[in-house]
Amino acid sequence: MNIKGFVVAVSTALFLFITVSGQNSIPRALLPGNIIDELIGEASGERAMNHVYEMAAYIHDRPATEYSGYFFETQYILDRMKEYGLEGAVVNKFPGGKTWDGVKGSVWEVSPGRSKIADYSDLPAVLASGSTNTDVTAELVWIGEGKQEDIDKAGVEGKIVVTSGSISMAHSLAVAKGALGVISYDSPRPLQVPLAIPITGIGGRRGGEENMKFGFFLSPRDGILLRDRLLGREKIKVHVVAESRNLEYDQEVPSCIIKGTDPNAGEVIFSAHLFEGYVKMGANDDLSGCAAILEIARMMNTMINEGRIERPKRTIRFIWAPEFSGTAPWVSENRELMKKTLCNINLDMVGLWLSKSQSFLCMHRTTYGNPHYINDVMENYYNFTGLGNRAGLAVSGRSGFVKRIVAPTGSDDPFYYSIDDHYGASDHEVFNDWGVQVPGIMMITWPDLYYHTSQDIADKCDATEFKRVCFIGAAAAYTIASADESIAMKIAGEVTGNASERIGKQLERAIDEIGTSTNDNFENTYKRAKAYIEAALINEKATLTTTSELVTGSPAYILALTKLTGSIDATGKASISAFDVYAASKAKSMNLPGINFKPTPAEVSAKAIIPKMTELVTEKGYRGYSELLTKLDQQVKDKYPVKNRRIDSQEIGRLCNGSNTVVDIKKLIDSQSKEDNDLQDVLSSVYLLKEAGLVTF
Numbered sequence: 001m002n003i004k005g006f007v008v009a010v011s012t013a014l015f016l017f018i019t020v021s022g023q024n025s026i027p028r029a030l031l032p033g034n035i036i037d038e039l040i041g042e043a044s045g046e047r048a049m050n051h052v053y054e055m056a057a058y059i060h061d062r063p064a065t066e067y068s069g070y071f072f073e074t075q076y077i078l079d080r081m082k083e084y085g086l087e088g089a090v091v092n093k094f095p096g097g098k099t100w101d102g103v104k105g106s107v108w109e110v111s112p113g114r115s116k117i118a119d120y121s122d123l124p125a126v127l128a129s130g131s132t133n134t135d136v137t138a139e140l141v142w143i144g145e146g147k148q149e150d151i152d153k154a155g156v157e158g159k160i161v162v163t164s165g166s167i168s169m170a171h172s173l174a175v176a177k178g179a180l181g182v183i184s185y186d187s188p189r190p191l192q193v194p195l196a197i198p199i200t201g202i203g204g205r206r207g208g209e210e211n212m213k214f215g216f217f218l219s220p221r222d223g224i225l226l227r228d229r230l231l232g233r234e235k236i237k238v239h240v241v242a243e244s245r246n247l248e249y250d251q252e253v254p255s256c257i258i259k260g261t262d263p264n265a266g267e268v269i270f271s272a273h274l275f276e277g278y279v280k281m282g283a284n285d286d287l288s289g290c291a292a293i294l295e296i297a298r299m300m301n302t303m304i305n306e307g308r309i310e311r312p313k314r315t316i317r318f319i320w321a322p323e324f325s326g327t328a329p330w331v332s333e334n335r336e337l338m339k340k341t342l343c344n345i346n347l348d349m350v351g352l353w354l355s356k357s358q359s360f361l362c363m364h365r366t367t368y369g370n371p372h373y374i375n376d377v378m379e380n381y382y383n384f385t386g387l388g389n390r391a392g393l394a395v396s397g398r399s400g401f402v403k404r405i406v407a408p409t410g411s412d413d414p415f416y417y418s419i420d421d422h423y424g425a426s427d428h429e430v431f432n433d434w435g436v437q438v439p440g441i442m443m444i445t446w447p448d449l450y451y452h453t454s455q456d457i458a459d460k461c462d463a464t465e466f467k468r469v470c471f472i473g474a475a476a477a478y479t480i481a482s483a484d485e486s487i488a489m490k491i492a493g494e495v496t497g498n499a500s501e502r503i504g505k506q507l508e509r510a511i512d513e514i515g516t517s518t519n520d521n522f523e524n525t526y527k528r529a530k531a532y533i534e535a536a537l538i539n540e541k542a543t544l545t546t547t548s549e550l551v552t553g554s555p556a557y558i559l560a561l562t563k564l565t566g567s568i569d570a571t572g573k574a575s576i577s578a579f580d581v582y583a584a585s586k587a588k589s590m591n592l593p594g595i596n597f598k599p600t601p602a603e604v605s606a607k608a609i610i611p612k613m614t615e616l617v618t619e620k621g622y623r624g625y626s627e628l629l630t631k632l633d634q635q636v637k638d639k640y641p642v643k644n645r646r647i648d649s650q651e652i653g654r655l656c657n658g659s660n661t662v663v664d665i666k667k668l669i670d671s672q673s674k675e676d677n678d679l680q681d682v683l684s685s686v687y688l689l690k691e692a693g694l695v696t697f
Helices: 001-019 034-044 045-056 072-083 150-153 167-176 220-231 284-304 327-333 335-340 372-390 426-434 463-481 485-514 522-550 555-589 599-606 625-630 634-639 650-654 662-671 679-691
Strands: 086-112 116-120 134-142 158-165 180-183 215-219 236-257 267-275 313-323 343-347 360-364 416-422 440-446
Touching: 034 284, 045 072, 045 284, 045 463, 072 236, 072 267, 072 284, 072 313, 086 327, 086 343, 116 215, 116 236, 116 625, 134 220, 134 662, 150 167, 158 167, 167 215, 215 634, 236 267, 236 284, 236 327, 236 679, 267 284, 267 426, 267 463, 284 313, 284 343, 284 463, 313 327, 327 426, 327 485, 335 343, 343 372, 343 426, 343 463, 360 372, 360 463, 372 416, 372 440, 372 463, 372 485, 426 440, 463 679, 485 522, 485 555, 522 555, 522 662, 555 679, 599 662, 599 679, 634 679, 650 662, 650 679, 662 679
Parallel strands: 134 158, 158 180, 180 215, 267 313, 267 343, 343 440, 360 416
Antiparallel strands: 086 116, 086 236, 134 236, 236 313, 360 440
């Protein structure tokens, strides 16, 4: 299709989208059908499940020998990479530190009867991390939720406390009153998962290591039985033994690549965290993500080598790392690579059997500060999988799934999914960091009933979920990695079509908010609500612009983007106009003069400032820029005070792109916040960045 025909087609599609947006029940993918079929066929949920069974079939003690060589999971990933013939298979090591390691531990009732209450050999999760060596016999005492008043009332000196509350809090408070240690049956979801024990530690909120004692966990089922005995005034004595040590470790980051045909064309990076501390082991969190990207690497490498799909132009890289602590140094060491990396796809907890947990496979988008078409590419394949794997009346003449993606040993459930706003707390945040600037999204199953507990084991996962995740991830990465001008245009059309819907959602949000306004807050509510639409418009146009990185030296493509940008602009202006119609009606109903509000002097001043980041932002990689902020003189900080300490200063930095005014930045962060941000706080934040040399005006 020539460029003129493409623009006409997209314009027509936009009109149809606006008028008949409900007619979207047939699966539609960015890649050609023959490639889609190859990807679906090759994706193996069973292989991914087997990786999880090998690495996380059950919670086990980690032997000390792993700390002096490779950890088991690292060695397993390395062996599979070599077995599959993946290029560049390597393990990078970075400085680690020391970590607590349990050796043994048990709690035996010795009076009035004799029975075993907990044993590390049976389930390592029963011994709370941080526990120190002990061998004591003492009486148990009930302290309720472990609050200070409960502890004071119980009289805990020389005793072992039993609590339903936080083991860390109870330990800190009770040990300070002379308790020998703590047994807790605290659990995040005791009614839903009564056998689950949280994977956590006793911490050290008060005092240093010399005040650390021990902590044991019981399941809610067993803990309640012990509680009832104590409340029935039984005097129970137990013998507690615990042994632990601190071991040195390195951060290990296995990685490999599927090499593209053009080394200068950029990369797509998959990530998943192989470790989250070395005590916690989780099948879904996150050995599922590790297994999935290993399977994605295998399936794509196999198809390329067999000539079933062409080798992509851009390289696809896979890294398995300790969450944050390993990803951060790896990214910082590869700062030059980050400059040519197009995007990150992070898989964190993706293998859960969805229907059993009433869960969804969520895709968390980038923030407005990192606009990128990866969001729309991922959404395309989520929708494709969702529409293809459900029964629907709208698809006439067909029963069952239209495009079946089901593993031989997995569930036959519909695909439950959600496209959500940005959420951090995983490794994609390292890539999204202002000092790295690689747009990253996250795939995650949520909610997860077994999250961070002893029940996060392989039997909670689903081969069908793995097959679908591997298909979606591989399809999205291959779409971007292989994109020529034709595919780039399809992606641009996808962004443009979705922009209409997303701007429309902000219009609905704005109307809803102005509808609850009062005479006293109407002006402020009007400005904030209207800014939702204006911020979405800014973001959608910026997102569309990012597709140009897939095409170089094409005047025709630049012309197409110009016309598509005009289409988004028209949608935005129409939505703003519609909002103003509603707002004017609302004002009239409250006997207000209208909606012609003049900008305040502060808004006029802030609109004249357009901050742009400097090279210092990325000079030291992940979080490197923060050093310059911490070195600012107190006089400078006092000159530009920021009252709201929760303001997202990093997002403000990301939005300092040389195009957004400070007023725009406020609109963009307000639209992503639950609360209104003070303009002066935004302005002060920008001035602090300027004083640190991180932005210029």
